Amino acid sequence: MPSQIIKSTNDDGIIAQKNYDVVKSDDVFRILIIGDSFTEGMYVAFEETYPKKLENMLNMVNPCRSFSKYEVINLGVGGYDIEYAAARVLSRGIKYNPDLVIWLLKDDDFIERAEINFDREERYIDVINNQLEGDVNKFDQYQRWISDFKYEKYLGGIVHGIVVKEQIEQESYISYYDKQSSASLRVVTALNAPIILATFRNTAPIFKARMKVWANTHKTITYFSDIPELQMGTHTFEPFDGHPNSAGHTVLAESIYRSVIGIGACSSLPSGRLA
């Protein structure tokens, strides 16, 4: 892994090497990609991210005869969950009037709900600081707090990244947040563009089931769950970080490219938009 990677945002706060015209020309097929740090391309250069690789593939093959140029706008931001990704669409995405939306979702987007976890993080950090009273030597006390957090299934577990799969797959926990997810879906579907909900083959079945339901209840949503599992060390950074490296982003780009072609995203378009 390189020691330091620097990327820049454009005038609209989007990681990109240029500004995008709000009004696009008819020959441009515009794709909006939303998601978390995988989509943002944490730790990799702009050219290595899967949205950029996807854009390059589309421009090289030109699968849509109605268009001559493909733009992939990357709205991914590290730490986003479902709700924040939808909010990002509201704040930045709508005005770009995309022809297709791709939403990469994985287990933690369902589990680590940002609004709740940030509150908890702040609360626990305050608690720890109060307990330690600034004394770094109170290590034993700190360890006890950490231990206690582990028993707080959704609080300490998430704060410290210790999320046990058996816990997160509980139906009651997930269904509790369905209402929020529905609100988020309403925002994204309001774009009136086809949406590909993309996820990994090894995503937890309960989350796949949720995505299937969304696809079945929204005619503009296509569910795609054929992204291969990223192999630790081959497709991701070693040794402990699960973020994709350049090879991992290639896997993502190739898979999502297949999904775009698979749904015939543009072949049936006479004049630039799907019905």
Place this chain on the structure above:
Amino acid sequence: MKQYSLRVKILAMLIIGIECFVLLAGFGYVVVTLHQSRFAKASVSRINKNNVVMGTSANLKHFYEWGANQNIIYNAE
């Protein structure tokens, strides 16, 4: 020993098959229900509903975005 016709034998096998299916389905339903109820008890009590914000974007307290023309630096160390 009484010999039954092929038709009767097939009918008997069908009935036995249906009975087995119904019994297995019933047993499976009980197992799944017990399993889910155990998990439900374990999870709901841990959630503080006061911390849950319903809706999207309007009241997001911690929502953040990159600023315009900002450098994003990833450090490997």
